[in-house]
Amino acid sequence: MINRKEAPHIFDPVEFQLNLPPCERFVLDNGVEVYAVNAGEEEVMLAEWVFFAGNCYEHSNIVAATTNFLLKNGTKNKPAFAISEHFEFYGAYLNRHCYNETATLSLHCLTKHLPALLPVVAEILTDSIFPEDELVTYKQNQKQRLQVNLRKCDFVANRLIDEYLFGFDHPYGRYTSTMDYDKLQRDDLAAFYKQYYVNGKCILFVAGKLPVDIQQQLNNVFGKLPFNQAPVPKPHNQPLPAKEKRYEIINDAGGVQGAIRIARPFPNRHHPDFPKAGVLNNIFGGFFGSRLMSNIREEKGYTYGIHSYLQNHIQTSAWMVSTEAGRPVCRPTIDEVYKEMRLLCDETVDDEELDLVRNFMIGTILGDLDGPFQIIARWKNYVLNGLTEAYFYDSINVIKTISAEELQELAKKYLQPEEFYELVVI
Amino acid sequence: MIHYERFVLENGLRVLVHEDHSTPMAVVNVMYDVGARDEDPGQTGFAHLFEHLMFGGSVNISDYDEPLQRAGGENNAYTTNDLTNYYCQLPAQNIETAFWLESDRMLSLAFSEKSLEVQRKVVCEEFKEHYINKPYGDAWHKMRELAYQVHPYRWMTIGKDLKHVEDARIGDVKNFFFKHYRPVNAILVVAGSVKTEDMRTLAEKWFGGIERGTKYERSLPAEPVQSAARLLEVRADVPLDALYKTWHIDSRLEKGYYVADLISEVLGGGTSSRLYQVLVKEKKMFSNIECYHFGSVEKGLFTIEGKLVKGVAMADAEAAVNEEVSRMAADMINDTELQKVKNKTESVIAFEDMSVMNRANSLAFYELLGDADLMNNELARYQAITAEDILEYSKRIFDPNNSNTLHYYSNN
Numbered sequence: 001m002i003n004r005k006e007a008p009h010i011f012d013p014v015e016f017q018l019n020l021p022p023c024e025r026f027v028l029d030n031g032v033e034v035y036a037v038n039a040g041e042e043e044v045m046l047a048e049w050v051f052f053a054g055n056c057y058e059h060s061n062i063v064a065a066t067t068n069f070l071l072k073n074g075t076k077n078k079p080a081f082a083i084s085e086h087f088e089f090y091g092a093y094l095n096r097h098c099y100n101e102t103a104t105l106s107l108h109c110l111t112k113h114l115p116a117l118l119p120v121v122a123e124i125l126t127d128s129i130f131p132e133d134e135l136v137t138y139k140q141n142q143k144q145r146l147q148v149n150l151r152k153c154d155f156v157a158n159r160l161i162d163e164y165l166f167g168f169d170h171p172y173g174r175y176t177s178t179m180d181y182d183k184l185q186r187d188d189l190a191a192f193y194k195q196y197y198v199n200g201k202c203i204l205f206v207a208g209k210l211p212v213d214i215q216q217q218l219n220n221v222f223g224k225l226p227f228n229q230a231p232v233p234k235p236h237n238q239p240l241p242a243k244e245k246r247y248e249i250i251n252d253a254g255g256v257q258g259a260i261r262i263a264r265p266f267p268n269r270h271h272p273d274f275p276k277a278g279v280l281n282n283i284f285g286g287f288f289g290s291r292l293m294s295n296i297r298e299e300k301g302y303t304y305g306i307h308s309y310l311q312n313h314i315q316t317s318a319w320m321v322s323t324e325a326g327r328p329v330c331r332p333t334i335d336e337v338y339k340e341m342r343l344l345c346d347e348t349v350d351d352e353e354l355d356l357v358r359n360f361m362i363g364t365i366l367g368d369l370d371g372p373f374q375i376i377a378r379w380k381n382y383v384l385n386g387l388t389e390a391y392f393y394d395s396i397n398v399i400k401t402i403s404a405e406e407l408q409e410l411a412k413k414y415l416q417p418e419e420f421y422e423l424v425v426i
Numbered sequence: 427m428i429h430y431e432r433f434v435l436e437n438g439l440r441v442l443v444h445e446d447h448s449t450p451m452a453v454v455n456v457m458y459d460v461g462a463r464d465e466d467p468g469q470t471g472f473a474h475l476f477e478h479l480m481f482g483g484s485v486n487i488s489d490y491d492e493p494l495q496r497a498g499g500e501n502n503a504y505t506t507n508d509l510t511n512y513y514c515q516l517p518a519q520n521i522e523t524a525f526w527l528e529s530d531r532m533l534s535l536a537f538s539e540k541s542l543e544v545q546r547k548v549v550c551e552e553f554k555e556h557y558i559n560k561p562y563g564d565a566w567h568k569m570r571e572l573a574y575q576v577h578p579y580r581w582m583t584i585g586k587d588l589k590h591v592e593d594a595r596i597g598d599v600k601n602f603f604f605k606h607y608r609p610v611n612a613i614l615v616v617a618g619s620v621k622t623e624d625m626r627t628l629a630e631k632w633f634g635g636i637e638r639g640t641k642y643e644r645s646l647p648a649e650p651v652q653s654a655a656r657l658l659e660v661r662a663d664v665p666l667d668a669l670y671k672t673w674h675i676d677s678r679l680e681k682g683y684y685v686a687d688l689i690s691e692v693l694g695g696g697t698s699s700r701l702y703q704v705l706v707k708e709k710k711m712f713s714n715i716e717c718y719h720f721g722s723v724e725k726g727l728f729t730i731e732g733k734l735v736k737g738v739a740m741a742d743a744e745a746a747v748n749e750e751v752s753r754m755a756a757d758m759i760n761d762t763e764l765q766k767v768k769n770k771t772e773s774v775i776a777f778e779d780m781s782v783m784n785r786a787n788s789l790a791f792y793e794l795l796g797d798a799d800l801m802n803n804e805l806a807r808y809q810a811i812t813a814e815d816i817l818e819y820s821k822r823i824f825d826p827n828n829s830n831t832l833h834y835y836s837n838n
Contacts, residue, residue, distance in 0.1 A: 002631060004486035004530055008522035013498035016517070041448060042776045081707070084698035089766045091773030110773055141706070141713040144733060147665040151561045254663075257551070257559045289495050301547025304555050324555050326547075356496045363498020363517055370449045371780060 013362035014355070014400050019371060020392045023379040026215055028204075033380055036214065038206040039372040045208030046108045046373055047118075049125065050384065053196035054104040056235040056315075058170035062187065063182040066138065068098035071105060073134040075127040078120075080134055086120050092228040094121070094221045101172045101235060101314050102384060103196075111209050126225060127198055130189045132169035139181045146178060154324055156251050156261035157425040164247070164421045165263055165318045167240030172313055195264035203383065207376035221265075239316060242264060247423045255426040256329040262321040262337055264420045266310060269385050273410060275395040277310060277319070279409050282357050283349055284308050284340065284415070285321055287364075289356070291340045292321065300336070302329040314385055319414065330424050344411035348404040361399045427802055428785055430621045432793075435629060435639040438610035442789050442798055443625045444617040446782050453515045454524040454619035455782050456532070457790035459613075460606035461508040462585075463578040463646060463724070471585020474505040475549050475594055476602055480512065482541025497523040505583050508723040509794060515783055518619035522628060529632035532612065535603055542596055549591050550562035553584050561664040565731075565834055572658050573672050573727055573830040577649035608639020619787035619792075627716065649674070649725060653684040655826045659833040666713070667734040668744055670725040675719060675821045679795060684717060684807050685819040686728050689769040692816070693717040693730070693750065694761060700750055711738045711746050713714045723795065727830075728823060740833050754820035758813045771808045 024036045055064040072094060073080040087094045092109035105124065109117055150156040160177040166173030183221065204222070206214060278286075285308025286293035292306045306323035325333040382391055384391050430444040465472050466802075468739040480503065481490050494501055501517025514524050567582055574580035585591050614633065616625045654676060675684030693701050694717025705712045718835030734743045778784050792800040822828075 002635075004526070004533070005491050008526050010497045010523055011517070011519040013517055013520075034584055041446075041782065042780050044773075044776050044780065058770040081698060081703055084696060085766075088696040088698045089762070089770035090770060091766075091771070108777065110776060136711060137707060140710070141733065144666055144713040144736065148561055148733070151665060153559065252559075255559055256554045270510065287495070288500075289491050297542060297548055301544040302551070304548055324551070324559075326551055356492065359498050360495040362498075363495075364500060366517055367451050367500065370451055370782075373780075375704065 012355075013359045013366065016362055016366065017422075018362065018365060018369070018396055020378065020389050021375050023376065024256070028219050030225060031228050032202050032204055032222060034204040034206065034215075035376065035383060036210060036217060037372045037376045037379065038210040038214075039375065040209050041209070043111045043209050044108070045111045045114065045206065045210055046106060046376070047121075047190065048104055048106040048205045048380070049121070050102050050104050051197050051203065052098045052101060052201045052204045052232045054171070055174065056100050056237060057233070058192065060183065061174060062176050062184065063192050065098040065186050066135075066184055067130075067189045067197070068096050068103040070130050070134055070138060070189065071096055071128050071193075071197070072124050074129050074131040076129055077261070078123065080131075083120065083124065090116055092117055111211055114197060114211060115217060118217060122221045122225065125290060128193060130173065130186050130193065132186050135186055135189070137186065142248075143178045146176065151252065153251055153255055153257065153259035153425040157261045158249050158251065158422055160247065160425065161261035161263050161320070161421060162422050164242040164423070165239070165265055168206060168409065170239050171235070171236045172237075172239070172315075183311070199226055201232045205376050207372040209372075221269070225286040225392075229267065230370040235314065235315060239240050239265065242421070245418075245421050249423070251425050256327055257324045258327055258354050258424045258426045260321070260323050260325055260330060260333060261423045262334065262420050263318050264414070266317045266319040266414065268313065268315060269387060269391070274310070275398040276402055276406065276410055278395065279357065279361065279399055279402050280344070280415075281308055281319070282361055283407070284344060284351065287360060289360070291343070292337065296323070296333055296336050300329075300332075302326060302333045306333075309349070322370050325426060331375055334422060334424070338417040341415040341417055344407065344415055348408050350404070354407075356376060356406055358399055362396070365396070374421045428789065430789055432798060432799065433626060435609065435634055437634065437636055437787070438641070439629070439633050440793060441625070441629045441637075442613070442615045443620065443622045444615065444782075444785060444789060445516060445620060445622060446785075447619050449618050449782055450451045450614065451515050451782065452518040452521045452620050453513060453786040454472075454521065454528055455615040455786040455790050456510075456528050457613045457615070457619070457798075457815045458510045458607055458792055459642060459794055460510055461506050461612045462581065463507050464584040464606070464642075464644065465581075466580065467578070469582075469590055469594070469598065470581045470587070471549070471583070471591045472598065472602060473510055474583050474585070475545065475591055476599065477503050477505045477510055478545040478549055479535065479541055479599060480531055482538050482545065483536035484536040485536060487527060487530050488536070490531065492526055493523055499524065503665060507579055507583055507720075509791070510785065511790065513783060513787060521616070521620060522669055525628045525632040528614070530682065531635050531834060532607060532609065532633065535599075537596055537600055539596055542594065542599060546591055546594060549584075550588055553588055553591065555582060555583075559774050561660075561774060562834060564662075564667060565668070565670055565832060568658060568660060569672060569830065569832050572651055572656050572832065573674070576647040576741060576759065577687055577724070579649075579722065579724065579726075592804075604639070605786065607643055609633060609636050610639045610641045613790045615786045615790045615793075617789070618782050646724070652828050655829050655831070657831045657833070659835065661835045661837050663838070664834070664836050665838060666736065666835040667740055667836050668731065669734065670729065670731045670741065670834065671744070671747060671748065672729045672830045673828050675726055675728045677725050678721065678723045679800075679814075682819055685811055685815050686823065688767045688771070688808065688811055689754060689816060690717045690719055690728065691770055692763060693754065695767065695770055700748070700753075701732075704750060705732070705746055709746055711735055711743050719816040740835070741766060743797075744831065751820070751824040755817070758817045761813070764813050764816070772805060775805055787809055
């Protein structure tokens with residue numbers, strides 16, 4: 001008869017030796033760096049072109065994101081439809097994303113189709129023309145999308161909390177209004193494109209089951225393009241946090257829930273507290289077993305979910321608590337969040353909880369390193385943040401060794417309720 | 427080609443093991459053959475509420491999550507109209523922890539009143555977050571009720587009414603558990619860096635002693651064939667008019683399902699698709715438009731939904747959509763377009779199969795459908811579809827008498 005009361009023996013993940021799978025680096029003829037992870041069982045791959053073309057480089061609102069969005073909506077030789085059809089014919093996905101510092105073009109495809117796809121990517125990165133008609137449609141549809149989103153309390157809350165943290169003039173705090181779309185001009189997009197894409201700084205990341213001649217394929221198509229013509233201007237945006245710390249907004253008088261955001265500024269990954277705060281954050285609100293989840297969802301049932309996290313920014317970050325709670329229990333939810341902060345300041349975490357969090361975090365990293373796309377994502381994060389693989393091993397060491405006393409000191413330094421911005425949007 | 431071994435325990439639990447030694451992780455996936463379609467019409471949302479209760483402690487283990495997290499694992503679960511699935515991933519060395527946890531909650535739950543009370547509230551907040559406090563959040567509640575008159579697909583997984591969730595009682599929870607959560611109604615898939623023989627030993631050790639239970643024989647009312655078009659008009663405090671149209675399609679294993687899937691790609695797959703190109707880019711009548719279905723096990727709904735450009739009349743927008751579906755039913759698609767949607771399907775399958783978790787989930791799903799081997803035949807089924815099949819099937823489903831239309835008007 002088995003004893004079901006007794007847990008099977010476990011191997012503590014904290015004892016595992018984790019290794020970051022290697023990433024090959026090579027340079028194309030024009031100096032473009034390529035990072036490559038060749039792994040995986042399926043015949044698929046991804047290629048991502050990263051440009052320093054994020055919204056911190058724009059001079060008027062939404063130019064960076066619009067340029068990025070319309071990259072594939074027409075070149076000198078191909079209308080938008082022909083471009084879409086080309087990629088979709090091969091079952092490939094061509095996506096683009098605009099962030100604060102960087103903007104990307106990414107291709108997911110079956111490895112066998114790569115030769116047919118790369119030349120059209122190159123065309124997009126040299127000959128996009130931003131047709132006026134495409135811009136008109138884009139403006140209209142984005143404005144409509146924005147109108148719908150503005151009815152959602154979580155969307156509104158996400159915009160406002162960033163504005164309080166960084167100021168509206170900082171790229172991390174800025175957001176878009178319908179007027180910004182109206183002001184967009186085709187020429188601004190074309191100029192931004194030329195400076196930050198055609199002649200911009202490009203870094204390439206490829207991963208998956210790569211063809212044996214990947215280096216040659218990339219060099220043939222991209223090695224002669226005029227990237228990296230000028231040094232990337234260093235963004236030097238100064239955050240201007242709001243003075244007032246508490247906000248309550250009624251966005252929808254009939255709303256049945258409130259979107260709650262509680263946040264404070266936090267340094268970036270280069271600060272020695274960052275990896276330590278990763279551990280403290282897990283205990284606080286970083287996973288399903290965290291204190292915020294256990295208390296506010298699993299004990300009180302105020303919300304479907306509550307999470308805390310460190311924002312993924314390059315220049316400077318923020319520590320954020322985020323949830324949607326029933327309208328009548330918004331205040332009690334906020335009080336409980338502060339209560340959990342105080343508890344972390346007042347009492348050391350016991351060994352049982354700390355050991356669990358260490359094991360959970362190591363197990364999660366092990367799972368995250370599973371597969372080529374996950375591995376390249378981690379390398380990309382290090383490259384773009386100016387870190388090396390030493391950061392991986394240092395962070396793991398922190399998870400394995402940080403003491404309860406250090407965590408308490410960290411809580412006292414950062415988890416002070418009065419330091420936090422507090423926002424409820426109904 | 428996904429390799430696996432299959433065996434059945436004496437108590438009827440079906441076990442599938444898929445070895446993949448390229449990963450350090452292991453996945454344990456337990457799928458129960460019960461979904462929202464199996465609910466009492468007066469007690470909808472129960473299967474999903476029950477999924478939450480599965481984390482509220484089992485007969486010998488007070489907390490499911492904590493030991494799993496301590497072993498370095500993560501887990502989640504979901505409920506659909508057709509089934510309920512629980513999955514966890516953990517370092518392969520610690521796989522026995524997952525067997526211990528999953529088998530104990532199949533043995534019996536703790537049936538804690540406190541857990542029921544809290545999870546009722548949590549699910550109500552989930553209901554509000556996704557379906558009440560969001561613009562257009564009730565559209566699918568309305569569409570399902572319009573399109574299905576008797577079949578239980580007429581309510582959503584979250585439930586028809588908050589009240590049904592609020593009224594759930596512990597007695598209902600017990601009955602539901604012993605009716606549906608028995609080995610004979612479940613499928614266990616283990617995947618990742620594991621050895622089949624070890625998994626057989628562990629499955630017998632942990633699950634072998636659980637009482638078999640009675641096989642749940644499903645007898646749901648069949649939806650009568652629709653014989654006239656249905657239309658519902660609603661007004662709500664949303665910024666834009668929206669149009670939803672659905673047509674009944676075949677069930678998951680019928681050929682028509684696969685044809686419908688390709689039709690949805692022709693019409694709505696990507697920015698080179700017909701609906702996007704004609705209605706968003708050329709005619710500029712919609713600011714966005716989507717075409718999809720839910721992959722339902724029983725006869726499902728083929729859907730087109732979009733938001734109208736401000737100033738466009740609903741009747742004009744709908745006529746333009748009808749023109750595109752009529753074109754599907756009138757003209758054969760050309761070879762390039764057919765090849766495109768098949769290539770897309772090949773690609774989708776390859777990307778899905780990258781993750782061992784997805785593979786485990788798919789194996790369980792196809793086993794639930796009747797045969798795990800179907801997973802390895804999917805691509806061939808799509809490859810066999812011809813342009814004639816697409817034309818004929820379009821004629822069948824895009825009959826106006828088979829359509830349900832929701833005009834969702836903005837009050838503003």
